[in-house]
Amino acid sequence: MQYGSFPFYRPRRMRATEVARQLIRETELSERDFIYPVFVRPGKGERREVPSMPGVFQLSVDLLAAEMKELLRLGVRAVLLFGLPEHKDECGSEAYSDEGIVQHAVRAIRAQAPDMYVITDVCMCEYTSHGHCGKLTDAGEVDNDATLEWLAAEAVSHARAGAHMVAPSDMMDGRVRHLRAALDAEGFTHVPIMSYSTKYASGFYGPFRDAAESAPSFGDRRAYQMDPANAAEGVREAALDIAEGADVVMVKPALSYLDVLHRVKSEFAFPTVAYNVSGEYAMVKAAAQNGWIDEQRVVLELLTSMKRAGADMIITYHAKDAARWLRERGRA
Template sequence: MEFPATRLRRLRSSAAMRSLVRETHLEPSALIYPLFLCEGEGVRREISSMPGVFNLSSDEAVKEVEACASLGIGGLLLFGIPDEKDEQGSGAWASDGIVQRGLRAIKKSSQAESLVVIADVCLCEYTSHGHCGIVTRDGDHFDVENDSSVALLAKTAASLAEAGADVIAPSDMMDGRVAAIRTALDEAGKHNTPILSYASKFASAFYGPFREAADSAPQFGDRRTYQMDGANLREAMREIEQDIAEGADMLLMKPAMPYLDVIREARNRFDLPMGAYQVSGEYSMLHAAFQRGWLEPERAMLESLLSIRRAGADFIVTYFAKDAAKAL
């Protein structure tokens, strides 16, 4: 019996050969680094559940801008941690809100020109109850009102665009928010500001460390009535279709690794630029394994990111962005 003429190992014989025929590539320009902006000056407070990630005052955030630009990273995703919160989350759309001030400071840096600065749009960091919209309660029962919440999200988007955000990224999962935000941006003269919609954001156990970072854990109940059920792939495609119809310019899938099948299905169906968010829980569990010596940090980090790219993401929001850019 003759040995097969095709030997697939021929194309794995050296690092140079493997690089030549590699199908999926990682580049620093495809990485987005999240920043958590807080009040104060000179503040760089490490988040206990997320090694190497910090709450940053605006002046410290500008330093991160310069570091990210020097590494060739593609962009930043901004979240705000206000000192004061209320039932409506009014700090989200205040002209002097924490992210609005941070945007102005970042945009003054000459290094910011090489970065796409994305502003997350949600109310959970700003509300006293920690939910992503206006809450009504009747005894033990509560509801997050959709339409009144959408009005405030649209107001927030316009405020962030006015402050200098290059991209607006609604993450709340209220129905109709993309259309409302598009209208608000256009009415504010921000016709060219794109919307990066968290088009299928699942109610996930992997958000835990983020809620420490952003001080955004719900004070009661959970978010399963508005974030998606993790069992539903077809419904995720309907969510994406609706956001595209309402005017989304780009899509963001969240979380990433537990939902690689959703990313692949979306990539097969839709032509919009699409990213995926390697969320806090994904980052923290890898770091826990690194600290115990169970995984080789650089290889595991890059392999995790490569899996997300291979599934179909054009860009990746990740807390590994700086470390990965250095490795690449």
């Protein structure tokens, strides 16, 4: 805009004070946006820090009540549970056992922290002895259709334990439709599905595999997770899962796929979650511990970028710190 030879519109006018900046702020980040991942392990009094993820712990079920209390105090109202089983086998039997670690955790949280919204990860990689996300064929490949039965049994078991929402992360074709049918058949029509719809075969998952003790014993997961080069395919994956009955779709990881996140949200205007994954968290923590970045500023900037790109919810290991910083900023 020009007025004569002088700029008619000066954007700096509305950047001059904090109040002015807040008045025109397009994206607001809130602790209500966050879902906090929690790793549950066997035993009692167990609180083991994940070496590659400073500040993130594996917790035994008896310590969950205190963890939930802290999260709720900070305004974080939803958790995503991952389980480390007592034992692993070829068929991942503890994943769908009503006495499995996640099932015990769900019941404990529902009893001790009824205000917490409990989401459970539905996959096989943490429970199988080979570390892959489903049943193997004789050739050592994951059998897509046979795996669906295991995933359905796991989702129903989680719902029976009291999970508010189930989140299949396996990337098997057709699993959302299969889980929806199984949940409905068992009377769990009220339990929504958060689908890991657009999940890439990423190098950013390394620290998570330490935390969940779920690294594959051979090969990798590129035969079922997505090629990082493909964006249109990610949109198609979200479309398929929505058609199959997903209530929420996901883009994972977040930072390297903000373009895909924006496309998914723009295309479908559907509830969408970004997963701020372990490698993203670990990089920020390492840089902050070396004094190379301002951790608070960088974390809030990164989380804001995810929401700006289209995320309605953000799964993040930064949730507790970010919630604390946002509250402090609000009181300032």
